[in-house]
Amino acid sequence: MSAPQPTAAFSHVSVMLNEAVEGWFSRADGIYVDGTFGRGGHSRELLRRLSPHGRLIAFDKDPAAIAAAQDESATTRVSDPRFSIFHASFRDMRERLASVGVQQVDGILLDLGVSSPQIDDPQRGFSFRFDGPLDMRMDTTRGESAADFLARADERQIAQVVKDYGEERFAVQIAKALVARRASGDPVRTTGQLAEVVARAVKTREPGQNPATRTFQALRIFVNAELEELEQVLSDTVDLLAPGGRLAVISFHSLEDRIVKTFIARESKQVYDRRAPFAEPAPTRLLSLGRVKPSAEEVAANARSRSAILRVAERKSPDLEGQPS
Missing domain, CATH: 3.40.50.150 (Vaccinia Virus protein VP39)
Structure with a gap:
């Protein structure tokens, strides 16, 4: 689909x-x-x-x-x-x-x-509802995108961001999965890829909430300070x-x-x-x-x-x- x-x-x-x-x-x-x-x-x-x-x-x-x-x-x-x-x-x-x-x-x-408008524009990368570049910067003229952060950060850094800014209890598992994918030569570069990795790493979630919700929130908050x-x-x-x-x-x-x-x-x-x-x-x-x-x-x-x-x-x-x- x-x-x-x-x-x-x-x-x-x-x-x-x-x-x-x-x-x-x-x-x-x-x-x-x-x-x-x-x-x-x-x-x-x-x-x-x-x-x-x-x-x-x-x-x-x-x-x-x-x-x-x-x-x-x-x-x-x-x-x-x-x-x-x-x-x-x-x-x-x-x-x-x-x-x-x-x-x-x-x-x-x-x-x-x-x-x-930011959420609904796939090119901005804020939402898992639309596949697009994993950017998440509110000011697109400066700073590091979410994809660039995930491409350079180590497992501990990623887990800390997801835990602190997303209050995600599966932060360690998500970080391990993201780093493992990067090590395979296929790093996460799009919103769809991130949502897919998180969905496999998160075992349970509140009814009605997408497994990637907290991770997307965390990365957005971090990237934009x-x-x-x-x-x-x-x-x-x-x-x-x-x-x-x-x-x-x-x-x-x-x-x-x-x-x-x-x-x-x-x-x-x-x-x-x-x-x-x-x-x-x-x-x-x-x-x-x-x-x-x-x-x-x-x-x-x-x-x-x-x-x-x-x-x-x-x-x-x-x-x-x-x-x-």
Whole structure:
């Protein structure tokens, strides 16, 4: 049986569109950052709510997303004098904002993970549903592809990546199988080949889940340094947010959400230094506004939203820092 083919036009439905923008938005004439533009669903909704004096600065490291935003003939293009976009990772947010004279903003949105157009394009290598080159880079202009990593890494390195980033209990068996295939002179270079190797190595799997799901997730996260970039940008967001500004983050798996949850919790409570028990505690700089999950109606309409979690926090005013949240 041949692999299913994608539709000619890639579509993307923004997850928790209204909930995310409600959490992100604080004032109509503010300056906002969309750290993961994708195909612009959240950005368009925010622009609809902004006044003529508002401003939206977007980031995306995927050249295809940048092209979609700027293509004169595309429906995905954003043509608005209040809007600008950088071809850059959100980890470079502080530096890029400074380059255009922006020191603080009123809202930052991060919609993490991979987008539907990326998943549905076989040439990108993100999905086992379509056979294609095993690339997985979000920025195709730089970095090492997943196939190149598997071609050079030793068994221990591969197992560590699959275990740490995919939470895969059969990581060692998968690594052994991949290295054995490489040693035979036929290294894995396509998504179909990877899925086939993993399927033979994984003996059991949760009902309804493809055996390769966790391995594909792990390689994608590793190749794009997703968790490291997330930790870096989160550490910058508090200083970038103006008092009353909002941070909204949509995550799709437990590794991402754990980082976001821990960060917001840490910045929302007083922290005492045990080595200096009489010193003033570190100030609380954020107020957690809670978490939101997609409605049953949204999950029914868009299955990819089922694992999404939106967390929102607000930057405290300086005179309120240090007070418990």
